[in-house]
Amino acid sequence: MKKDQIFEFFRRLAEANPSPETELEFGNTYQLLVAVTLSAQATDVGVNKATRALFAKVKTPQQMVDLGEDGLKEHIKTIGLFNTKAKNVIALSQILVERYGGEVPANRDAMVELPGVGRKTANVVMNCAFGAETFAVDTHIFRVGNRTGLAKGKTPLAVEKQLEKKVPQPFRVGAHHWLILHGRYICKARTPECWRCPEVDLCAFKDKVLDRGGRKAAA
Structure with a gap:
């Protein structure tokens, strides 16, 4: 192109x-980080269902640490890989409390060092919370x-x-x-x-689906 x-x-x-926005629901930067971490191999709809009650109780890393791994699992057990995710969220929350005063660092390199936080997750948080061009x-x-x-x-x-x-x-x-x-x-x-699709004339895809019935473009 x-x-x-x-x-x-x-x-x-x-x-x-x-004004496009993420479809994940959150109230602050920490909750956004948690939601994106939980969304790996899960849908935003599924994450939102699990986090509504969780985020009503937990708004800070310290509150998450106080909730504990077992308490978190009860909230997110409908999400795939919830055992591993719960362990990571508690661990990253503890680090945020100990190293960053309970705040999410506005730095991608620092963020990816947190348990369960990869480059994609860090990019989402940097963009949505801090307005970075990621x-x-x-x-x-x-x-x-x-x-x-x-x-x-x-x-x-x-x-x-x-x-x-x-x-x-x-x-x-x-x-x-x-x-x-x-x-x-x-x-x-x-x-x-x-x-x-509003981009159909710009798109290089050869097998375009041209109607609701699934008819594709001729080869």
Whole structure:
């Protein structure tokens, strides 16, 4: 995808959704970090269901430590890998209390040192909480980047580097939200809804689905 096409790609997404946001529910930066950590291999809908009651009780790392691992498990047992996630959340909360005064550091390198926090999670928090121009490449963004020709790469990091290089202002802060939502609701994994996609003329995908019935473009 060429430079002018990339600008137009994001212009259209921005026009349709001027203020994109994560679909995870949270009340502060710490809760956001916990929610994103829990969302690995889980849906935002599932995480939100589990965290509503949790976040009504727990708003700080110290409160999470006080709740304890078993107490946390009771809240998140509907989420995949909840045992490991509970252990990591308690451990990262303890570190936040001991090293950072109960605050989430506004630094990606510091964040990825926390238990259970990878680059993608840190990128989400840096973007949503601190307004950083980061690109959290999940399965949706990886698919959209490669399928459309916007940002091709064999790994999430490779796609992230392409996005860092190619996404223009004023779209850099909102870019990862737009791409996630586009992948989640239109450029779906199994049957992309190309027939209603605003980017269809810019997209390099050869097997476009041209109507609701699943008819694909001729080879």
